[in-house]
Amino acid sequence: MVTRRKRQPHEEDVVPLRAIREQLGLTQAQFAVAVGIDPSTVSRCERGIAEPNLTVLQTKRLCKLIGKSLDELPDYLGRSPNSN
Secondary structure (H helix, E strand, C coil): CCCCCCCCCCHHHCCHHHHHHHHHCCCHHHHHHHHCCCHHHHHHHHCCCCCCCCCHHHHHHHHHHHCCCHHHCCCCCCCCCCCC
């Protein structure tokens, strides 16, 4: 029997949106409802397929949810365009 070890993520592999959501202890669906976006958007961002396109209201909700100002948000919530 072969046991596969889970690969440790490199710093560039960590998607900020996923890290934020997991730190809050929320599922993708719970996070999506709190911010006011579709759960599939969260999934696509976490997989590096898309970058969220948030409205001002959604951005305010995100900031309030995580307790940070707009200036404290990462530049990219999905994968950085420099990764891969």
